[in-house]
Amino acid sequence: MFTSMVFPLFLGAVAALYFLLPGKWRPALLLFASYAFCGWIDLRALWSLVMISAVTWLLGRKIEKLRVEDRGHNRRYRGKIYAATGIGIYILILCIYKYAPYYGENLSQRMGLSGDVLSDLIMPVGLSFYLFQAIGYLADVCGGKIKAEKSFLFFSCYLAFFPKLVSGPIENARDFLPQIKALGQVTLKDRGRLSTAAAYMLWGYFMKMVVADRLAVTVNGIFETPGEFDSFWLALGVILYTIQIYCDFAGYSYIAIGCARVFGIRLTENFKAPYLASGIMDFWRRWHISLSGWLRDYIYIPLGGNRKGFARKCANTMAVFLVCGMWHGAGLNFVVWGLLHGLYSVAETFGKRRGWKVRGGRFLTFVAVAFAWIFFRAESLGDAFFYVSRIFTAGIHPENWNQSRIDLRLTMVEAVLMVLGVGVVWLVDRFCSKKKLHLPVFIQEKQNAMRYLVFYLLLIAIFIFGMYGPGYHAEQFIYMQF
Amino acid sequence: MVRERVKKNMVRIGFALLLALTLYLVASVLRVKSQHGINQNEGLYWQPRDSIDVAMMGSSHIHCNVNTGLLWEKYGMAAYDYSGAEQPLWMTYYYLRELYRYQNPKVIVLDVYAPARFKEDYQYRWIAENIYGMRFSLNKLEMLSVSVEPQKIPQYFPSFAVYHSRYDELEKDDFESFFWDMEKKEAFKGYTPYWVQNPQQRSVVSENRSAGLTDKSEKYLRKIISYAREKECQLILIAAPYVLTAEDQKVYNQIGEIAAKEGVPFINYNEYYDEIGLNFTTDFNDASHLNYWGSCKFTSYLGEYLKSLSIIPDRRGQKGYESWDDNAEMIREAVEAQAGS
Numbered sequence: 024m025f026t027s028m029v030f031p032l033f034l035g036a037v038a039a040l041y042f043l044l045p046g047k048w049r050p051a052l053l054l055f056a057s058y059a060f061c062g063w064i065d066l067r068a069l070w071s072l073v074m075i076s077a078v079t080w081l082l083g084r085k086i087e088k089l090r091v092e093d094r095g096h097n098r099r100y101r102g103k104i105y106a107a108t109g110i111g112i113y114i115l116i117l118c119i120y121k122y123a124p125y126y127g128e129n130l131s132q133r134m135g136l137s138g139d140v141l142s143d144l145i146m147p148v149g150l151s152f153y154l155f156q157a158i159g160y161l162a163d164v165c166g167g168k169i170k171a172e173k174s175f176l177f178f179s180c181y182l183a184f185f186p187k188l189v190s191g192p193i194e195n196a197r198d199f200l201p202q203i204k205a206l207g208q209v210t211l212k213d214r215g216r217l218s219t220a221a222a223y224m225l226w227g228y229f230m231k232m233v234v235a236d237r238l239a240v241t242v243n244g245i246f247e248t249p250g251e252f253d254s255f256w257l258a259l260g261v262i263l264y265t266i267q268i269y270c271d272f273a274g275y276s277y278i279a280i281g282c283a284r285v286f287g288i289r290l291t292e293n294f295k296a297p298y299l300a301s302g303i304m305d306f307w308r309r310w311h312i313s314l315s316g317w318l319r320d321y322i323y324i325p326l327g328g329n330r331k332g333f334a335r336k337c338a339n340t341m342a343v344f345l346v347c348g349m350w351h352g353a354g355l356n357f358v359v360w361g362l363l364h365g366l367y368s369v370a371e372t373f374g375k376r377r378g379w380k381v382r383g384g385r386f387l388t389f390v391a392v393a394f395a396w397i398f399f400r401a402e403s404l405g406d407a408f409f410y411v412s413r414i415f416t417a418g419i420h421p422e423n424w425n426q427s428r429i430d431l432r433l434t435m436v437e438a439v440l441m442v443l444g445v446g447v448v449w450l451v452d453r454f455c456s457k458k459k460l461h462l463p464v465f466i467q468e469k470q471n472a473m474r475y476l477v478f479y480l481l482l483i484a485i486f487i488f489g490m491y492g493p494g495y496h497a498e499q500f501i502y503m504q505f
Numbered sequence: 506m507v508r509e510r511v512k513k514n515m516v517r518i519g520f521a522l523l524l525a526l527t528l529y530l531v532a533s534v535l536r537v538k539s540q541h542g543i544n545q546n547e548g549l550y551w552q553p554r555d556s557i558d559v560a561m562m563g564s565s566h567i568h569c570n571v572n573t574g575l576l577w578e579k580y581g582m583a584a585y586d587y588s589g590a591e592q593p594l595w596m597t598y599y600y601l602r603e604l605y606r607y608q609n610p611k612v613i614v615l616d617v618y619a620p621a622r623f624k625e626d627y628q629y630r631w632i633a634e635n636i637y638g639m640r641f642s643l644n645k646l647e648m649l650s651v652s653v654e655p656q657k658i659p660q661y662f663p664s665f666a667v668y669h670s671r672y673d674e675l676e677k678d679d680f681e682s683f684f685w686d687m688e689k690k691e692a693f694k695g696y697t698p699y700w701v702q703n704p705q706q707r708s709v710v711s712e713n714r715s716a717g718l719t720d721k722s723e724k725y726l727r728k729i730i731s732y733a734r735e736k737e738c739q740l741i742l743i744a745a746p747y748v749l750t751a752e753d754q755k756v757y758n759q760i761g762e763i764a765a766k767e768g769v770p771f772i773n774y775n776e777y778y779d780e781i782g783l784n785f786t787t788d789f790n791d792a793s794h795l796n797y798w799g800s801c802k803f804t805s806y807l808g809e810y811l812k813s814l815s816i817i818p819d820r821r822g823q824k825g826y827e828s829w830d831d832n833a834e835m836i837r838e839a840v841e842a843q844a845g846s
Contacts, residue, residue, distance in 0.1 A: 028659075028663075028666070434673055436672065436673035437673070471513055471516045471517070472516050472520075475516060475517065475520040476520070478520070479520055479523060479524055479527075482524060483524075483527055483528075483531070486528065486531070486665070486669065487531060487535070487669055487672060488672075489669075491666055491669075492665075492666030492667050492669060492670065493659065493660045493661075493666070493667055494667065494670050495537055495633075495667050495668045495670070495671055
C-alpha cells in the first residue's frame with residue numbers, strides 16, 4: 024500500500040489537515056484517515072477492524088471493572104475468564120483465517136460444498152497484527168499492567184493507526200496510548216521531526232523499491248523452477264532472498280516509522296542490522312523486534328521463561344518459535360522454519376551453558392538464518408526439501424551460467440544495480456550499527472547540506488531505479504514492419 | 506540568527522533546484538523517442554511560437570507522406586506534420602487543442618485514414634506513440650480519459666513511471682533532447698519518410714455507399730470541425746494516397762457527406778493517382794505508405810492546392826523561419842545519405 028502512487032497524496036492530505044485543524048481533533052482525524060485507508064484497501068477488512076476494536080475495548084473495560092470489584096471483595100478474579108475467552112476467540116479467528124484458505128479446497132470437496140467457500144476466506148488486511156495487539160492489551164489489562172482505555176476513540180486509534188495497520192510494528196498499548204493522548208502538543212516545526220520522518224521514509228522506500236523489489240525478480244525466477252538451475256544459482260537464490268526479505272520488511276517498517284513520525288508518534292524500531300547478529304538469540308533481538316518482544320511478553324514469560332529449569336526453558340523456546348512459524352503462514356514449511364529457529368536457539372543455549380566458544384559467529388548465524396529462509400520462501404514443504412536437496416546434488420555447471428542469467432532476464436546493468444544497492448544497505452547498516460543509531464537519526468545530527476545531499480541521492484535513486492511502473496517495451500512496437 | 510536562517514533556506518532552495526535540474530536531465534534522457542508519433546508530438550514544443558502556418562494532422566499517412574521540406578522550398582509554407590501512428594480522431598481533437606496553446610495556424614490539413622480503417626472505441630496498438638510526446642497538462646489528462654479505459658490508465662500514466670526503467674536500453678538519440686540542442690530540435694518538422702520501394706497493386710475501388718464511421722469518430726470529427734471554425738482556421742479533410750479498400754471508401758463517402766454539410770473541403774487523393782503521377786512500382790513503401798519519392802509527388806500536388814487557397818503566406822527569407830531552411834537541409838542530407846548507401 025505504501026508503494027502505490029496514491030499513498031503520498033493521501034499522506035500529504037492527512038498531514039495538511041493534521042496541522043491545520045485544532046489539536047484536539049487530531050485523534051479523530053487519524054482514526055478517520057486510518058478507517059478510510061483500511062476501507063480503501065478492502066471494506067470487509069474495515070468491518071473486521073471496527074468489530075475487533077469495539078469488542079476488545081468493551082472487554083477491556085469489563086475486565087478492569089471486574090478487577091477492581093473482585094480485588095475489593097477478595098473474590099476469585101472473574102476478569103480472567105473474560106480475558107481468556109476473548110483471547111481464545113481471537114486465536115480461533117486467526118487460525119480460521121490462516122488455515123481455511125490453505126486447506127479450504129480439500130475440505131470443501133470433502134464436505135461437499137460447492138464453490139470454494141472456505142478458500143475465499145482471505146485474511147482481512149492487518150488482522151494478524153492488530154489481533155496480536157488486542158490479545159496483548161487484554162492480557163495486560165487482566166494482569167493490571169495497564170488501565171483499560173475508557174475512550175473508544177483513543178483505543179481504536181491504537182489498533183487502526185494506518186502507518187502500522189498493514190505490517191506492523193506490533194505496538195504495545197502502554198507505549199502507544201499515551202502518545203495518542205498527547206497529540207495536541209505536537210507542533211509543525213518541531214526540532215527536525217519532519218526532516219527525520221522524511222529520512223525514514225526515503226530510506227525505507229530505497230530499501231524496498233530499489234533493493235528488495237529488484238532482488239525479488241531474480242529470486243522468484245529461481246524459486247519458481249529450481250530444477251533448472253545449478254547449485255551456484257540455487258545458493259545465490261537463497262542469499263538474495265535472505266537480503267530481499269530483510270530489505271522488504273525493514274524498508275516497510277522504516278516507512279511506517281517515518282509516516283508515524285510526521286504526526287509526532289514514535290513507533291518501536293523493528294530492525295537493527297539483523298545480519299550483523301553474532302548468534303541466533305542476538306538475531307531475534309534485531310529481527311522483527313516488535314514481534315519477538317510480543318512473543319517474549321505474552322508466550323515465553325507466561326509459560327515460565329527461563330525460570331523453571333533448563334529443560335523447561337528449551338521447551339518454552341520451541342513453543343515460542345512454533346507459534347512464530349505458524350503466525351507467519353499456514354503451510355508446514357512455516358512450521359519447519361519456526362522449529363528450525365527453535366532448534367538453533369536451543370543449541371545456542373546449550374552451547375553457552377557448556378561454555379563453548381564459536382568463532383565466526385556472525386557468518387554462522389547468517390548461514391543458519393539463510394538456510395531456514397528456504398523453508399519460508401518455498402511454496403510448500405515438499406518444494407523446500409526439493410530445493411535443499413538440489414543445492415547439494417545439482418552440482419556446479421559454469422557452462423550453463425550465461426543461459427541461466429538470460430532465463431532470469433538478469434542483464435548486466437541490473438546485476439550491477441543489485442550489487443550496488445545491496446552494498447549501500449550493507450555499508451549503511453554497518454556504519455550506523457557502530458554509531459548505534461539509525462540512518463535517519465544519524466543524518467539529523469549533521470549539517471543541512473549533508474542531510475539534503477542524502478535526501479537528494481535517495482530520491483534520484485528511487486525515481487530512476489525503483490521497481491515501479493509498467494515499463495516501456497519497445498519490442499511491442501517493432502513487430503510492425505510498416 | 507537571521508543569517509543562519511537565510512543560509513538554511515539557501516541550502517534548501519539550492520537542493521530543490523538541483524533535484525529539479527537532475528530530474529529534467531534524467532527525464533530528457535529516459536523519455537521515449539520514436540518517429541512514429543512521439544517525436545512529432547514532442548517536436549511541437551521546440552517550434553518558435555506562432556510560426557506554423559499550416560499543420561498537417563492525422564495518422565502516419567501524414568508524417569510519412571507530407572514532405573515539409575518540399576512545401577518550404579517550393580512554396581515557402583511553414584508546415585508541421587503534427588501526427589501519430591493510427592491516431593484516432595478523439596486524440597486528434599486534443600492534439601488540436603494542444604497545438605493552439607503554442608501556435609496559430611491558418612490552415613489545418615487532417616487526414617482521415619484512421620477513422621476509416623479502425624473501428625474500435627479504444628485503440629491500443631499504437632496508442633503509446635500518441636501519448637508519450639505530449640507534455641503533462643489538463644489537456645493531456647482529458648485526452649487520456651477519453652482514449653484509455655480507466656483500469657488501463659496506470660499503464661500509460663504518469664509517463665515517467667513508464668519510461669524510467671529505460672536506463673539499460675539507451676541510444677545515441679536519447680542524449681540529444683536537452684535545451685542546448687534547440688537548433689537541431691527546431692529543425693525537425695515531423696516528416697519521417699520511408700526509403701524502401703515495394704511495388705503495390707493499384708487499388709481499383711468503386712463504392713458508392715456511405716457508412717462505417719463509428720459514433721465516437723463522428724462525434725470527434727464534428728468537434729474538430731467546430732473547434733477549427735471557432736479558431737477561424739481553414740480545415741481541410743483529406744485522404745492521402747495508399748492502397749485503399751472498399752470499406753475505407755464507404756467511410757470516406759460518409760465523411761464527404763458530413764464535410765459537405767459543414768462546408769469543409771474533403772479531397773480524396775486516391776481519386777487522383779494519375780494526376781499526382783504516382784507509380785505503384787516505385788513510389789510505395791507498403792500498402793499503407795508512400796516512400797520518399799512518392800511523398801515528394803504527393804506533397805507537390807497537395808502544395809499546389811494549398812497555394813491556390815491564397816491563405817498561406819510565403820515565409821521564405823523572413824526572420825524567425827530559419828528552422829525551415831534547416832529542415833529542408835536536413836532532408837536533403839538524408840536523401841544524400843540514402844543515395845550513398
